[in-house]
Amino acid sequence: MATEKFLDPxxxxxxxxxMETDYIYTLGIAGEKFFLEMKENGxxxxxxxxxxxxxxxxxxxxxxxxxxxxxxxxxxGTQGIVHTFTVAHVGLDGAKLKDPTIYALxxxxxxxxxLIHKLSNIDPSKVEIGMPVVAVFKPQTERTGNxxxxxYFKPQE
Ligand SMILES: [Zn+2]
Numbered sequence: 208m209a210t211e212k213f214l215d216p217x218x219x220x221x222x223x224x225x226m227e228t229d230y231i232y233t234l235g236i237a238g239e240k241f242f243l244e245m246k247e248n249g250x251x252x253x254x255x256x257x258x259x260x261x262x263x264x265x266x267x268x269x270x271x272x273x274x275x276x277x278x279x280x281x282x283x284g285t286q287g288i289v290h291t292f293t294v295a296h297v298g299l300d301g302a303k304l305k306d307p308t309i310y311a312l313x314x315x316x317x318x319x320x321x322l323i324h325k326l327s328n329i330d331p332s333k334v335e336i337g338m339p340v341v342a343v344f345k346p347q348t349e350r351t352g353n354x355x356x357x358x359y360f361k362p363q364e
Contacts, residue, residue: 240280241266246352249344253318255279262318271319285342286363287313290321294331307331313340313360327359339363 244252254266258275262283270277292311298304309326311334326334327343340360350356 238266242352242354242356244282245344245354245356246350247347249285249347249350249356251283251285251315251322251342253281253283253315255281264315264318264320265322267320283315283318285344287315287322287340287342287360289326289334289336289338289340290314291336292326292334294334309334311340311360313342322354322357324354324357325359326361328361 241252241254244250251264252266253262253264254268254277255262256270256273256275256277257279259270259273261270261272262281263271263277264283266280267277269275290312292309295308295310296304309329309331310323311326312321312323314321324342326340339362341363342357342360344350345356345358
């Protein structure tokens, strides 16, 4: 949260999800609800600005459009579209991957933002911008409350 002060950056509220892209969101309270819904219910929640109506996925604490505090939650479903994507042929260690990994920015209907995640169950040459995809969650008992509770996205059948 932007109003908190930390001397030790490791104590900042952050999203511990690790992917090869190695990104960290510092969303504090908004992130907690987001991950709790993923973990407990296998649902993806956005945060809605009650002033201008914009929905953010992942959630934000403050609206980027009108600076109002964002305090409504909205289940955005598990289906999104591929906004953009890239295909990794080499791992972090520099070794060629046996199977290329597809990373996509997934956007949800009528929302701002998007989730970066793996795209699976499709040949990389078949991926298209705008194609509908759906989140595949880990079994509930294996979820730990981070972005990897979603195993991957796959093409919608
Ligand atoms: Zn707003």
